[in-house]
Amino acid sequence: MEIAGESAIKMQENQRRMLFKQWLTEHKGLLFKVARSFSREPSDHDDLLQEISIQLWNAMPGFRGEAKVSTWIYKVALFAAITWSRKETKHTSTTQSLDDADVFLTSSEASKNDSLNWLYAQIRQLNEIDRSLTLLMLDGYSYEEMSQILGISQSNVGVKISRVKLKLASLSEEK
Amino acid sequence: MEFEKMQKIWDQQNERTVYAFDEEQLFNKVVKKQSSISKMVGCFEWTAILTFIGLAGFSFIEGINKAEYYQLPLSLLFIGLAVYMFRDRHQRLALLNSDTKTVKASVEHAITTLSYQIRRQKNIKWWFFIPLSLVAIYQNYFAETPMLWKTLLALTLMAGLYWLTQREIRCKFLPKRKELESIRELID
Numbered sequence: 416m417e418i419a420g421e422s423a424i425k426m427q428e429n430q431r432r433m434l435f436k437q438w439l440t441e442h443k444g445l446l447f448k449v450a451r452s453f454s455r456e457p458s459d460h461d462d463l464l465q466e467i468s469i470q471l472w473n474a475m476p477g478f479r480g481e482a483k484v485s486t487w488i489y490k491v492a493l494f495a496a497i498t499w500s501r502k503e504t505k506h507t508s509t510t511q512s513l514d515d516a517d518v519f520l521t522s523s524e525a526s527k528n529d530s531l532n533w534l535y536a537q538i539r540q541l542n543e544i545d546r547s548l549t550l551l552m553l554d555g556y557s558y559e560e561m562s563q564i565l566g567i568s569q570s571n572v573g574v575k576i577s578r579v580k581l582k583l584a585s586l587s588e589e590k
Numbered sequence: 591m592e593f594e595k596m597q598k599i600w601d602q603q604n605e606r607t608v609y610a611f612d613e614e615q616l617f618n619k620v621v622k623k624q625s626s627i628s629k630m631v632g633c634f635e636w637t638a639i640l641t642f643i644g645l646a647g648f649s650f651i652e653g654i655n656k657a658e659y660y661q662l663p664l665s666l667l668f669i670g671l672a673v674y675m676f677r678d679r680h681q682r683l684a685l686l687n688s689d690t691k692t693v694k695a696s697v698e699h700a701i702t703t704l705s706y707q708i709r710r711q712k713n714i715k716w717w718f719f720i721p722l723s724l725v726a727i728y729q730n731y732f733a734e735t736p737m738l739w740k741t742l743l744a745l746t747l748m749a750g751l752y753w754l755t756q757r758e759i760r761c762k763f764l765p766k767r768k769e770l771e772s773i774r775e776l777i778d
Contacts, residue, residue, distance in 0.1 A: 439616060465616065472624050478689060490692060493693050534596055542776055544773075567694065
């Protein structure tokens with residue numbers, strides 16, 4: 416359930432914790448999709464999920480309630496993921512023991528869905544902005560909303576979306 | 591594959607839970623880590639501000655009582671540093687409470703913040719190291735028993751710190767800014 420208009424300015428610590436926990440629960444699907452789209456390995460998913468959550472926590476005092484919570488969280492998550500992905504080559508996740516890693520992902524059902532895995536693999540081949548647009552498009556956001564989240568004009572969104580669809584179609588044909 | 595088929599694959603995530611993550615554990619980790627960082631930074635800032643104010647007071651009183659008037663500029667310098675740290679803290683908190691409405695604005699904001707940090711650290715010699723070095727030399731000159739080795743040690747330490755701050759700019763801040771600028775180009 417959306418908590419539209421909830422302003423986080425000058426919120427008390429307890430209130431902030433409650434709201435943060437609520438947002439993590441209500442929007443975990445969104446966070447999971449972004450994490451999976453911007454990282455390859457399961458341990459990288461955890462790393463990125465944590466990074467997004469940290470950015471979300473730090474950004475909360477600045478939330479003015481002018482946008483929908485889900486839109487605002489998408490913006491924060493995409494920004495965190497885009498900047499994180501630039502450092503992705505520095506992560507040597509394959510050598511890290513799972514005993515040491517913080518493992519937040521608890522379900523392995525995602526890994527059993529081959530068509531979904533394939534789709535995420537195609538999405539990961541796009542550049543960061545096209546990836547963001549793809550996520551927003553697949554999640555049913557309008558051009559106007561995408562424009563508001565990313566900060567580009569609607570016409571620019573339209574042009575990029577056309578290119579993304581062509582790119583995805585050609586990637587699927589290669590497969 | 592047509593886009594509509596991809597949409598159907600994607601929508602499977604909404605029909606049933608194909609993912610799960612332990613949000614409780616994530617929540618605990620993030621809140622614990624970020625709260626402690628926030629408290630630590632705040633504590634450091636206030637400790638630095640109060641220390642500079644204390645040192646300013648001490649230098650002033652000592653200077654007046656012992657007629658060591660060379661202590662008075664030092665007192666002013668410490669007051670200046672306390673004011674600078676206080677302003678810096680205020681700016682940091684303002685940054686925390688600011689909201690950027692779009693991903694592009696967040697990238698621009700990050701570039702601006704980083705540029706400010708780079709500029710400040712590049713100029714650190716003017717507003718911190720050189721004034722402190724001059725004070726160290728000045729104090730040694732006017733001290734009853736000048737100790738050159740102490741002054742040289744202080745100058746060497748400051749030179750070392752200055753080198754480290756410049757290295758941080760080269761190895762960390764400039765590459766990070768370059769990354770953000772390339773992201774901005776991608777968005778445009």
